[in-house]
Each structure stands twice: as structure tokens, then as C-alpha cells.
Amino acid sequence: xxxxxxxxxxxxxxxxxxxxxxxxxxxxxxxxxxxxxxxxxxxxxxxxxxxxxxxxxxxxxxxxxxxxxxxxxxxxxxxxxx
Amino acid sequence: xxxxxxxxxxxxxxxxxxxxxxxxxxxxxxxxxxxxxxxxxxxxxxxxxxxxxxxxxxxxxxxxxxxxxxxxxxxxxxxxxxxxxxxxxxxxxxxxxxxxxxxxxxxxxxxxxxxxxxxxxxxxxxxxxxxxxxxxxxxxxxxxxxxxxxxxxxxxxxxxxxxxxxxxxxxxxxxxxxxxxxxxxxxxxxxxxxxxxxxxxxxxxxxxxxxxxxxxxxxxxxxxxxxxxxxxxxxxxxxxxxxxxxxxxxxxxxxxxxxxxxxxxxxxxxxxxxxxxxxxxxxxxxxxxxxxxxxxxxxxxxxxxxxxxxxxxxxxxxxxxxxxxxxxxxxxxxxxxxxxxxxxxxxxxxxxxxxxxxxxxxxxxxxxxxxxxx
Numbered sequence: 001x002x003x004x005x006x007x008x009x010x011x012x013x014x015x016x017x018x019x020x021x022x023x024x025x026x027x028x029x030x031x032x033x034x035x036x037x038x039x040x041x042x043x044x045x046x047x048x049x050x051x052x053x054x055x056x057x058x059x060x061x062x063x064x065x066x067x068x069x070x071x072x073x074x075x076x077x078x079x080x081x082x
Numbered sequence: 083x084x085x086x087x088x089x090x091x092x093x094x095x096x097x098x099x100x101x102x103x104x105x106x107x108x109x110x111x112x113x114x115x116x117x118x119x120x121x122x123x124x125x126x127x128x129x130x131x132x133x134x135x136x137x138x139x140x141x142x143x144x145x146x147x148x149x150x151x152x153x154x155x156x157x158x159x160x161x162x163x164x165x166x167x168x169x170x171x172x173x174x175x176x177x178x179x180x181x182x183x184x185x186x187x188x189x190x191x192x193x194x195x196x197x198x199x200x201x202x203x204x205x206x207x208x209x210x211x212x213x214x215x216x217x218x219x220x221x222x223x224x225x226x227x228x229x230x231x232x233x234x235x236x237x238x239x240x241x242x243x244x245x246x247x248x249x250x251x252x253x254x255x256x257x258x259x260x261x262x263x264x265x266x267x268x269x270x271x272x273x274x275x276x277x278x279x280x281x282x283x284x285x286x287x288x289x290x291x292x293x294x295x296x297x298x299x300x301x302x303x304x305x306x307x308x309x310x311x312x313x314x315x316x317x318x319x320x321x322x323x324x325x326x327x328x329x330x331x332x333x334x335x336x337x338x339x340x341x342x343x344x345x346x347x348x349x350x351x352x353x354x355x356x357x358x359x360x361x362x363x364x365x366x367x368x369x370x371x372x373x374x375x376x377x378x379x380x381x382x383x384x385x386x387x388x389x390x391x392x393x394x395x396x397x398x399x400x401x402x403x404x405x406x407x408x409x410x411x412x413x414x415x416x417x418x419x420x421x422x423x424x425x426x427x428x429x430x431x432x433x434x435x436x437x438x439x440x441x442x443x444x445x446x447x448x449x450x451x452x453x454x455x456x
Contacts, residue, residue, distance in 0.1 A: 040382055
């Protein structure tokens with residue numbers, strides 16, 4: 001997957017977890033917890049969605065690498081074959 | 083025959099708009115069946131029946147705004163009807179709220195209903211060229227700016243509901259507050275090991291062992307678990323723990339999670355996940371809004387260290403939990419870095435004392451050292 005496809009995947013997963021955010025502006029650098037008031041349940045559903053889409057294990061210790069759009073895209077780009 | 087009335091859905095709600103009948107005259111009803119959907123300040127709520135029987139007559143059309151206590155339907159009960167009053171306290175019916183309009187303002191009935199549904203003040207709308215406010219004039223309006231939560235929940239209305247309940251709480255309930263810092267290291271480490279073994283979808287949030295521990299604690303200290311009604315504490319044997327769930331954009335709801343003290347952590351996680359999903363996007367059930375016997379306000383990661391919460395009437399206690407953070411702590415006479423959280427209990431002094439809350443907190447402090455027993 002290339003960078004654009006991964007970005008699309010992350011956004012799609014985000015909006016599946018929180019459809020009400022689909023029309024909100026998305027700051028790629030801001031943490032979901034800050035810009036969207038994501039709580040631990042939202043975040044777990046987001047991670048679960050990424051896991052379903054990619055098959056990656058996404059262990060809890062890597063959660064900080066998934067905290068914003070930019071971080072998540074970078075992390076997934078390293079893990080997924082190009 | 084039993085009159086099925088508009089139930090009170092908490093201390094903060096005195097009316098709702100009937101949006102859907104899910105049962106029709108002649109349908110068989112079982113206790114717990116969902117009979118109708120009512121739009122409230124807390125979103126769409128599924129209304130459950132408390133009797134077995136047959137739906138005889140429907141008295142209220144969809145789209146009608148109904149005060150709490152008004153008869154919605156008549157039910158022919160199978161056996162001696164159990165009084166609905168035993169389940170939900172019924173205040174006297176109030177007259178419907180009539181919003182005065184400016185003299186000479188012409189509004190079509192459909193526009194009036196739509197405006198009510200949307201929580202729009204009809205007087206804030208400019209009439210069309212014919213001087214009449216119709217659906218067309220309403221269509222031009224964007225949703226109120228605060229309604230970011232979507233899903234039909236008007237956050238302004240929800241704020242009013244919170245204001246009503248919390249003002250009543252502060253007016254009527256003599257709160258006391260007791261707190262303890264609890265070492266959560268063993269629990270956090272145990273949960274990390276447990277979650278490392280689990281697939282992503284089966285992982286358990288830290289809130290779950292906290293919910294279970296609180297439910298077990300309430301069983302140990304039953305004077306914190308119940309309702310204050312008619313100047314008395316009515317203890318309730320089962321624990322139904324209200325869980326404070328925040329809405330994006332503001333506001334919160336605390337629906338009840340049933341008997342988490344008897345469930346495994348995996349089961350509790352599933353229930354919590356379902357409850358959050360229905361708070362955010364779907365529908366809560368009427369019983370979930372009225373049954374809670376105590377409430378948990380868990381601030382969660384990246385929030386704040388301590389909360390002194392306000393009791394949700396008619397409950398008699400609310401538990402507050404701050405974020406879990408690395409802090410210096412004394413272990414066996416030496417300083418160590420541990421994962422700590424501040425737990426607080428706000429109690430109703432008419433129903434219980436700080437000593438009960440302290441006993442509850444000591445129980446929590448102990449059980450979090452043995453997380454595998456949860």
C-alpha cells in the first residue's frame with residue numbers, strides 16, 4: 001500500500017468508528033484524543049478497525065504510534081508491504 | 083386494564099416526543115418488550131413495558147410531545163397487574179408545555195412539529211414571502227452549531243437536562259466527599275499481560291476492572307447502593323452501575339450497566355462497548371436511564387487527577403476516578419515510582435456517612451492488589 005492508500009484507510013477507519021466526525025476538519029498532526037475527544041473506547045475501536053483492515057497485531061505498547069493521522073500513517077507504512 | 087404511562091427517564095426529564103410505536107393494538111407484550119421510541123433530551127430512548135399482556139389501545143399519536151405521567155396506551159394484562167409505580171416513580175402529570183408565540187405569527191402545524199423535533203425556537207425563524215412559517219423556512223436552517231454529536235441529540239437540550247438534575251442534586255442532597263490515592267500498578271501490569279495475549283478486538287480497557295471492583299465494593303457497602311425516596315434510603319440488592327459516558331461536543335449520559343459484580347471482565351467489556359455504542363449512535367433503553375443504583379465517573383487517560391462528582395438523584399453515592407499516572411509512592415519504607423489513581427466517593431449524608439465511603443475505598447485498594455481475582 002502506498003502513502004495515499006494508507007491515509008485513506010486510516011481516515012475510513014476513523015469515520016467508521018465515529019461517523020459524526022466525517023464532516024469535521026482533520027488536523028493530521030493533532031491527537032485524536034485532543035481534536036475529537038476520543039476516549040479509550042473510541043481508540044480501541046479505531047485500533048480494532050485498523051487490525052481488521054490490515055491483519056497487523058497492533059499490540060498495546062504501540063498505541064502511542066497510532067494517536068494521530070500522521071503518526072498512524074507513518075507506523076502503518078513501516079509495517080505494511082509497499 | 084392498565085394505563086401505560088410516559089415513564090420518567092430520570093430526575094432531569096419531564097417530557098418527551100413520541101416518535102414511533104413498535105407494537106400495535108392486538109400485539110402480545112412481554113415484560114421488558116420495547117413498545118415505543120421517545121425522543122428526549124438524551125436522544126432516542128426505547129421504552130420498555132413492565133407487564134405481560136396485550137396492547138389494547140394507543141392514545142398518543144407519533145409526533146406528539148408528552149409530559150411524564152401521561153397515559154400513552156392501555157394494556158390488557160394477563161394476570162393481576164403489577165403497579166408500574168413500583169418500577170418507576172410517577173410524578174403527577176404536568177400540563178403540556180406551551181411555548182408562547184408572538185401575536186400574529188403564522189406557523190404551519192408541520193413546521194411547528196419539525197421545529198420542536200429540532201429544538202428550534204419558532205420565533206427565531208423569518209416567515210416566507212407569504213408571511214407564514216412552513217417547512218420550507220425550516221429547511222433553510224442549519225442544525226444548531228452545538229449539535230456536533232449528531233444522532234439527533236440536541237446538546238443544548240442535553241445541557242438543560244444536566245442542569246436540572248445537577249441543580250436538584252445540589253439543592254437537595256447534602257454531599258460529603260471522601261477520597262484515597264490507590265496504587266494501580268498491579269492491576270495495570272496484570273491487564274497489560276492479559277491484553278498482550280488477546281486479539282485486538284478482545285482487549286479489555288482499564289475501565290472494566292475498575293467497574294467490576296466498584297460493583298463488588300458496592301455489594302460490600304450496601305448503604306452506598308440504592309435510592310433515596312420518601313425521606314428514606316431504599317437499599318437495592320442488585321448493583322446497576324451508572325457509567326458516565328461523555329458525548330463528543332459536550333454533555334454526558336450515565337446509563338446503567340447491570341450486575342457487573344456477577345460478570346467476567348470479558349462480559350463486562352462487551353456490555354460496556356455496547357452501551358457506549360448506543361450512547362453515541364443508537365438508542366438507550368428506558369430501564370438503563372432509571373435503574374442505576376450508584377454511578378461511576380471515570381475520567382480516563384490524559385484527563386485530570388481527581389474529580390469530586392455530583393450525585394445523580396435519587397442515587398445516594400457516586401464514585402469518581404482520576405487518570406492513572408506514574409507518581410512517587412512509599413513502598414515498604416522506600417520511595418518508588420508507582421501507577422496511582424485518586425478515587426473519590428461523594429455520598430448523600432441523609433443516607434450514609436463518610437465512614438461507609440472509607441470502607442468502600444479500603445476494599446478497592448485491597449482488591450486492586452489482586453487483580454487476577456477480578
